[in-house]
Amino acid sequence: MQVRGGCCLPSNIKTGAVMNNNVMDKGNIIYRIRKYLRSAEGSAYYFILPSIVLLIIFSIIPLIVSFYMAFFNANMTLDQVSFAGLDNFKQAFSDKRFLNSLKVTLIFTALEVPIQVLGAMAIAALISKNTYTNKLFRAIYFLPVICSATSIGIMWKMILHSNVGFFTYALQSMGLGKINFFNDTHLTIFVVAFISIWRSFGISAIVYVTAIQNVNNSLYEAAEMDGANKLEQFIHVTAPSIRPTFWYILMTRLAGSLQIFDIIFMTTDGGPNYTTESTVTYIYSRAFSSSASMGYASTMSVILFVIIMTVTVVLYRRMNAEEA
Amino acid sequence: METVKKNTAKGIAFIILLILALLVVVPLTWLALSAFKEExxxxxxxxxxxxxxxxxxxxANTAKRIKIIRYIMNSVIYAVGTTALAVVVNAMAGYAYARKKFLGKNVFFILTLATMMIPFQVIMVPLFLVVYKLGMYNTYWGLIIPRVAVAGSIFMMRAAFAGLPVELEDAARIDGLSEWGIFWRIMLPQVKSSVICLIILSINGSWNDLLWPMIVASDTKMRTLANGLALFVGQNSIQYGASFAGALISIAPMFILYIFGQKYFVEGMASSGLKG
Structure with missing residues (x-):
């Protein structure tokens, strides 16, 4: 029987005894499999079984289905399914609303990711020491992370309300004029990006803080001996040391931004005039509205998936090239 | 001269940090206060x-205008159901990957990790179809089961179990404990802090989840607080006071959880991957 290391002698003896009692079954393959599944190693299959089954049914099969569905036309209940070939893809690349949604998603990503990746790093450097005030700042910055997008949307929508918004009023009394934050084809995308950053800035900052705290202290001491000031220490010691965290945040943030949905749904729902309609927002409305077309929605999902994967793989290879 | 420069830099840094803190605190305070204002x-x-x-x-209006009691109940069922199953399923898998050698271990582990790369938003359409075909549309099972197994949590639990000494298991095995007993009674209690991280993350994630309940729990009776409130706000004849009260009800339990478990929130999110 399988024994882990050499330290399980008593249990080994026990299994040996059982074997002798069942000498007849010795050659029986089913018996041996069952025996193995009860052993220390074999039981691993029971332990991973639930997660593997769930991940296959609810992650891997849906991914395969989405690639399959992309070539079909189907309604929401799959009663009417017909082969579409490449028609859905042709439709997507001539669908102005889809192309616009890709543009909006890219603009949003270009606004959000640099601030999340670089801004959070700078702020984290300022609050990485474990002083009382720094801990308080960290606790506060993390606060929006635990709030639901629903609440955050309700809150910002009213604070930036064009008539009775508290912030709109404050800006107006400073003489900046009445700003229509949620109904301006140029401005609103910035507002949405701001709210999204407001919501998750805390995670990026805290992850950086953890990384900065793990930097070897002697590196700073050496830099200090060389007469480096705090800023130089950050550039030459901290920044290079936390590079893995930088890549990690960059990749997760990019993938997250390319899938932006919650905040847009709660604030603008794509408006005004589709200037904040992200790809996922558009996919959602095509898949789950009255005129549901699951096939076409899948096609757009597949295109988005390819974009996200391409970005991730390119970055991953850059990371490996740089770290090597 | 040097110290003056240093102090100015420190002062500017502090002002920036303070402004950012106010940018978080002021809106949230405003929301909390507004929930108690007359329309x-x-x-x-x-x-x-x-x-x-x-x-x-x-x-009172939230109860009248939107079935908030029902929504809260659904959110609790969703959060508690998902979390209870997630702890068992993900800890089991993490334990096996950390402590056991078996045929195909790497294949299964890579398969698990690969699902981390599948964005939820990309598979939401077919996932809905799978749940629909399994007859779980507009049911608690449909809401809960697809969200139980999470590669990030398995990864986190694997790291936690990997740090434990071998003697623990061997001693239990000599005592004649079953493999399940070793896991459940001996090993799992050893990684308590990781389990708490997982519990807090899972409760927070499902309580705040918007997209999945919107897709799979569209029936008014099945809506959770996050999606019920979102759909209420989407209506034309919106009552602002009620929506603020609803938002406060949605934030309050997480805020309390955060006050008591800040450490676990931070640790969990840092070690199992970023969300959103």
Whole structure:
């Protein structure tokens, strides 16, 4: 029987005894499999079984289905399914609303990711020491992370309300004029990006803080001996040391931004005039509205998936090239 | 001269940090205060920050206008159900990957990790179809089961179990404990802090989850607080006071959880991957 290391002698003896009692079954393959599944190693299959089954049914099969569905036309209940070939893809690349949604998603990503990746790093450097005030700042910055997008949307929508918004009023009394934050084809995308950053800035900052705290202290001491000031220490010691965290945040943030949905749904729902309609927002409305077309929605999902994967793989290879 | 420069830099840094902190605290405080304002005051111009017309009417209205009690109940069922199953399923898998050698271990582990790369938003359409075909549309099972197994949590639990000494298991095995007993009674209690991280993350994630309940729990009776409130706000005849009260009800339990478990929130999110 399988024994882990050499330290399980008593249990080994026990299994040996059982074997002798069942000498007849010795050659029986089913018996041996069952025996193995009860052993220390074999039981691993029971332990991973639930997660593997769930991940296959609810992650891997849906991914395969989405690639399959992309070539079909189907309604929401799959009663009417017909082969579409490449028609859905042709439709997507001539669908102005889809192309616009890709543009909006890219603009949003270009606004959000640099601030999340670089801004959070700078702020984290300022609050990485474990002083009382720094801990308080960290606790506060993390606060929006635990709030639901629903609440955050309700809150910002009213604070930036064009008539009775508290912030709109404050800006107006400073003489900046009445700003229509949620109904301006140029401005609103910035507002949405701001709210999204407001919501998750805390995670990026805290992850950086953890990384900065793990930097070897002697590196700073050496830099200090060389007469480096705090800023130089950050550039030459901290920044290079936390590079893995930088890549990690960059990749997760990019993938997250390319899938932006919650905040847009709660604030603008794509408006005004589709200037904040992200790809996922558009996919959602095509898949789950009255005129549901699951096939076409899948096609757009597949295109988005390819974009996200391409970005991730390119970055991953850059990371490996740089770290090597 | 040097110290003056240093102090100025420190002062500027502190002011930036303070402004950012106010940017978080002021809106949230405003929301909390506004939940207790009369509708008149909310819509008054100029807007007020502090509450002048203290009222609890908004909370009563949430019960009248949207089935908030039902929504809260659904959110609790979703959060508790998902979390209970997630702890067992993900800890089991993490334990096996950390402590056991078996045929195909790497294949299964890579398969698990690969699912981390599948964005939820990309598979939401077919996932809906799978749940629909399994007859779980608009049921608690449909809401809960697809969200149980999470590669990030398995990864986190694997790291936690990997750090434990071998002697623990061997001693239990000599005592004649079953493999399940070793896992459940000996090993799992050893990684308590990781389990708490997982519990907090899972509760927070499902309580705040918007997209999945919107897709799979569209029936008014099945809506969770996050999606019920979102759909209420989407209506034309919106009552602001009630929506603020609803938002406060949505934030409050997480805020309390955060006050007591800040360490676990931070640790969990840092070690199992970023969300959103």
């Amino acid at each position: 008149k005051e909310i819509l008054a111009y100029p807007p007020t920050f502090f509450t002048h017309s203290f009222t609890l009417k908004n909370f």
